[in-house]
Amino acid sequence: MSISPIDDRYKKYLNGFEKYFSEKALMKYRLMVEIEYLKFLSKYFDGKVVRHLSNNEVILLDKLYSNLDEENFKAIKKIEERIGHDVKAVELFLRDKIMYTSLKDLIPYIHFSLTSEDVNNISFSLLLRDFTYNMYIPLLKKLMNKLYNIIIENRSTLMLARTHGQPASPTTFGKEMAVYLYRIINIFKDISEYKFPGKLNGSVGNYNSFHIAYPDIDWISFSIDFIESLELKPILITTQILPYDFILKYFYNVMLLNSILRNLCRDLWLYMSYQYIGLKTRRDEIGSSVMPHKVNPVFFETAEGSFEIANSLIQLLINELPLSRLQRDLSDSIIRRIFGEIFSYTFIGILKVIDGLDRLIVFKENMVKDLYSHGEVLSEAFQTVLRKEGFLNAYDMIYRYLRQRQISMNEIKNAIEKMEVEDKIKEKLRNIRLEKFIGLAIKLTDIVIKEYANI
Numbered sequence: 433m434s435i436s437p438i439d440d441r442y443k444k445y446l447n448g449f450e451k452y453f454s455e456k457a458l459m460k461y462r463l464m465v466e467i468e469y470l471k472f473l474s475k476y477f478d479g480k481v482v483r484h485l486s487n488n489e490v491i492l493l494d495k496l497y498s499n500l501d502e503e504n505f506k507a508i509k510k511i512e513e514r515i516g517h518d519v520k521a522v523e524l525f526l527r528d529k530i531m532y533t534s535l536k537d538l539i540p541y542i543h544f545s546l547t548s549e550d551v552n553n554i555s556f557s558l559l560l561r562d563f564t565y566n567m568y569i570p571l572l573k574k575l576m577n578k579l580y581n582i583i584i585e586n587r588s589t590l591m592l593a594r595t596h597g598q599p600a601s602p603t604t605f606g607k608e609m610a611v612y613l614y615r616i617i618n619i620f621k622d623i624s625e626y627k628f629p630g631k632l633n634g635s636v637g638n639y640n641s642f643h644i645a646y647p648d649i650d651w652i653s654f655s656i657d658f659i660e661s662l663e664l665k666p667i668l669i670t671t672q673i674l675p676y677d678f679i680l681k682y683f684y685n686v687m688l689l690n691s692i693l694r695n696l697c698r699d700l701w702l703y704m705s706y707q708y709i710g711l712k713t714r715r716d717e718i719g720s721s722v723m724p725h726k727v728n729p730v731f732f733e734t735a736e737g738s739f740e741i742a743n744s745l746i747q748l749l750i751n752e753l754p755l756s757r758l759q760r761d762l763s764d765s766i767i768r769r770i771f772g773e774i775f776s777y778t779f780i781g782i783l784k785v786i787d788g789l790d791r792l793i794v795f796k797e798n799m800v801k802d803l804y805s806h807g808e809v810l811s812e813a814f815q816t817v818l819r820k821e822g823f824l825n826a827y828d829m830i831y832r833y834l835r836q837r838q839i840s841m842n843e844i845k846n847a848i849e850k851m852e853v854e855d856k857i858k859e860k861l862r863n864i865r866l867e868k869f870i871g872l873a874i875k876l877t878d879i880v881i882k883e884y885a886n887i
Contacts, residue, residue, distance in 0.1 A: 438776040445780050452563040453772025456505045461555035462522045463497040463508075469632075470542060472658050481646065482541050489535055496529055519548035545641040549760070550632045553674040556768060557628035557664050560682070563775065564623065571782055572620055572689075573887075578789040579613045580884050582606075587877050589796050590867055591708065592803040599806040599838075601813075602866055605708070605794060607873040610880035612696045617883055619689040626685070629678040630664035631655070636759045637670040672760035676753035683774070687746040690739040690778055693785055697732040697739075700788065704729045707798050712791040731788030738781035745774045803866055807844040808834040813864050821857055841866075 434440035451457055471490065474482040485493075496504075504525070512521035523543040530536060543551075586606040593603040632655040633639050642651040652668060659666040667674055703709045711729065753764055803809075811834040818826035833847040848861045 436773075438773065438780070442776070442780050445783050446776055448567055449772060449776065449779075452559045452567075453775070455509075456500070456502075457559060458555060459505055459508050459518075459522060460497055460500045461559050462519060462551050463500060463526065465551045465554045465558070466522060466526055466543060467493045467497055468662065469544075469546070469658065470538065472661060473541060473544065476654060476657065477649075481649075482538060486534070489533075492530075492533060492535070496526065517548070519551050522551070545634055545639075545645065546632070547635040547672055549673045550634070554630045554632065554659070554662065554664065556771070557630050557679065558662065560679070560771065561628045561664070564626075567779075568775070569620075569624055571779065572616070572623070575782055575786055575789075576613060576616055576620065576884065576887075578786055579609060579616070580881070582789060582792065582794075583609045583613060583877060583881065586794055586796075587881075588874055589794060589799060590803055590870070591799045592806055592809065599809050601809055602803055602870050604870060604873045604877065605796075605799065607877045608699070610877045612692065612699075613884060614880045615692045616689065617880075617887065619685050619692065620887070622685045623682070623689070626682050627665040628682070629667045629674060630659040630662065631667045631670045631674040632658055633668070633670060634672075636672055671756065671758070673756055673764070675756075676749070676764065680750055680753060683746050683749055686774070686778060687743045687750075690743050690746075690781065693781060694736050694739045694743075697736040697785065697788075700732050700792075701729045701736075704732075706802065708795055708802070710793040710795060711788065712793055729788070731784045731791070735781040735784035735788070738777045738784065742774050742777035742781065745770055745777070749774075804841060806838055807841045807866070808837065808839040810834075810844060810864060810866065810869065813869050814861055817860055817864070818853070818857070821853075821860075823853075 434443075438446060470482065471485065471493065474485050478484075507528075508521050508525045511524050512518050515521060515524070526542050527539050530539065530542075583606045586604065586609065589605040591603055591605045591608065593600040593608075631637070633651075634641055639651045639655075642649070656666040656668070665678075667678060700709065704711070711731070748770075749767065752767055756764065811830045814834075815826045815830040818829060823829065829851065833850070839847070845862070848858050851858065851861075
């Protein structure tokens with residue numbers, strides 16, 4: 433009865449997502465921010481603003497969010513239904529929970545001087561950060577490791593390259609896969625080193641209520657230290673909301689990585705159509721309802737579609753979230769609630785790529801056979817050697833013999849003999865072999881292998 437496929441067909445791929453992107457998870461992070469803020473008010477000012485807390489009181493507060501169960505979550509939602517405000521519901525829930533404890537005297541300092549967005553922006557940054565380190569980065573490492581193993585196994589596997597879809601100079605399958613690993617590593621570093629932002633400065637970003645209550649306190653330093661205590665990057669100059677520019681840099685990297693993986697899927701799809709690669713099949717697995725022989729690149733096709741959905745949603749974030757009327761409007765609230773959907777489709781895509789790589793078969797013989805049926809790709813080598821020997825019309829000489837047609841190796845030999853050049857030059861051309869005309873492909877592959885080892 434689910435409407436969304438991520439809540440039904442693809443739900444099995446998303447175990448653990450509820451810890452970060454469910455309504456309950458968001459309420460838990462909000463509750464944590466409120467409690468950590470109250471504790472920080474006590475600790476930072478050495479009891480001068482909020483009195484010192486006993487160890488038992490700290491434990492009591494921490495348990496309220498760390499052990500948020502279904503009953504307490506429903507209690508928060510019931511308050512929200514009554515008052516129509518989600519963050520205020522968290523504040524009132526927290527007040528109720530300490531009303532009959534030794535912390536009762538601190539009720540006035542729950543949510544002290546905060547606007548809802550002080551709580552929200554930090555909550556979203558924390559849940560994204562925790563998700564990134566606990567789920568996203570480990571999955572990316574798994575993906576890179578699968579690709580790395582394929583590169584190692586095919587470091588010197590000869591393959592015909594194609595530019596504009598046409599036969600081009602030889603390469604190796606390992607090197608072409610290394611290009612993708614290198615690109616992924618580059619974005620992986622940006623994602624793993626990204627510092628999520630946070631702001632805490634009140635209703636219009638000026639610390640108005642903080643300053644009116646305690647004019648002698650350096651609230652800017654306080655907010656910086658509080659944000660940093662949560663391992664976030666403090667942003668000081670804001671309206672009521674933290675400008676989304678900062679967090680969109682993170683999503684831009686996610687989108688860029690998704691696009692790189694889409695590119696990988698398309699190339700693997702094409703290599704499969706050339707019969708350079710295939711997929712291991714399981715017993716009883718069916719590729720077509722009418723053609724029994726079919727084994728389809730379904731993993732890569734599903735992944736490509738998943739990345740397209742995720743990126744279209746990220747593009748929505750980029751288009752809309754930087755815009756906010758004056759000091760605040762609420763149009764961003766519903767949009768940022770799709771963070772979970774973005775990562776759901778991103779995860780489905782990555783998992784499908786991993787599945788495909790797990791079942792990948794490299795048909796090395798097919799690659800070599802195809803390469804040697806395209807002797808014309810030696811044209812680059814031939815004309816370069818002739819240039820070195822001083823022939824001013826080297827390109828045109830080769831152009832006449834090898835232009836726009838598939839040429840066998842025997843025809844290449846015949847073409848060499850017809851050339852009006854000295855025998856010693858013909859001998860140089862005869863000695864050029866396709867398997868040797870791969871440039872520094874293996875050396876370049878080894879650079880990526882080393883780069884991966886240093887992550």
